[in-house]
């Protein structure tokens with residue numbers, strides 16, 4: 094379950110909506126997910142509030158609490174669900190992040206995971222000390238060294254490193270903790286790791302990033318990919334691609350699990366489900382959201398346009414754009430795009446709101462239908478191995494998982510494609526992942542007296 098926070102996919106203004114920052118919203122929906130035997134509770138990361146026409150973008154991640162702090166609090170009130178923190182490799186530092194993730198893993202009894210991202214833009218870094226830091230290819234080179242280093246840090250303690258006796262000299266068995274050194278292009282560290290291994294040995298690694306470099310990186314390093322390909326054929330193609338890349342990387346064909354982003358809009362009957370979807374969309378893409386979406390591409394204020402009328406006849410700003418247009422723009426040619434969209438909207442008879450609804454990435458990610466229909470569709474995903482699960486973004490928080498857990502999960506259990514209990518207590522066990530082999534590569538020294546591993 095992916096708690097997205099503020100964005101155009103979650104409806105925060107309905108009467109039954111919670112607050113995007115209150116712990117209660119997180120606790121209630123995570124507890125529903127755990128009641129439904131969900132493997133993991135997932136938090137994204139947005140380090141810098143996106144801007145829009147030079148102002149903070151009110152529909153972005155405004156009010157998104159820090160993932161690790163939130164997950165640490167959740168760990169204390171949940172007993173089985175995995176806790177996934179999205180954290181980027183571009184602006185963090187490996188020893189520090191590895192240590193914080195170890196802490197979450199230890200305090201949750203082996204339920205932590207790290208969703209490794211590199212971030213999709215350069216301007217996030219202006220929040221820190223490195224605006225515009227690293228181009229795309231370099232970010233993955235850096236990410237690889239970062240993750241390798243983190244794994245060595247997590248693997249640095251022998252399982253029996255903490256001596257049984259409580260006398261001060263005995264806290265660490267001699268030679269049982271290895272020093273980790275890395276000297277590379279972007280950072281050099283020399284660290285004596287501070288924490289033992291957790292109940293699941295080390296945090297599970299998720300990855301989200303879809304370029305060829307990103308996929309190869311996942312094939313080498315990840316346990317799970319948070320993918321952007323939920324549609325059946327696209328999911329199968331993505332699976333084939335990841336199997337090929339995994340084999341090329343020297344891993345097993347199915348060593349990397351795949352869980353695409355998805356949204357579920359369900360009801361008791363097909364007709365009710367269709368009506369509900371129309372209603373949910375009208376809440377998700379309100380007048381403000383619809384105009385703000387187009388403004389990202391037009392590069393100018395469009396507030397005087399009627400959201401239920403045709404697309405703006407005014408032309409977009411065509412000069413070189415900046416990040417203030419938001420990440421939706423992706424460098425497309427503004428004028429060309431506007432002409433194309435106007436023609437498309439006219440042909441389909443779409444208003445601004447209807448057009449924007451048809452363009453959001455959620456369109457492909459939505460499972461809409463009766464509980465029975467959707468359960469039958471999911472059987473195909475499970476039986477063909479297209480996916481290992483889904484990362485579900487509820488459109489309503491905190492009640493948005495209720496119908497999934499109350500009605501869809503039992504249907505999936507009846508079809509034999511959903512667990513009926515948690516397999517174990519750690520996330521690694523609940524995902525059915527193998528215990529990682531200790532990464533000794535590159536260990537350059539040991540700490541403590543006596544002979545150790547070199």
Ligand SMILES: Cc1cc2nc3c(=O)[nH]c(=O)nc-3n(C[C@H](O)[C@H](O)[C@H](O)COP(=O)(O)O)c2cc1C
Nearest residue numbers: 137138179210211212213301302303304307320321
């Ligand atoms: C499904 C999905 C979810 C993502 N979630 C986040 C996120 O929460 N925070 C973030 O900084 N980047 C996120 N990313 C973007 C990654 O940071 C990735 O680095 C970016 O897409 C650029 O890599 P790529 O070119 O390989 O896709 C996500 C990407 C995908 C595909």
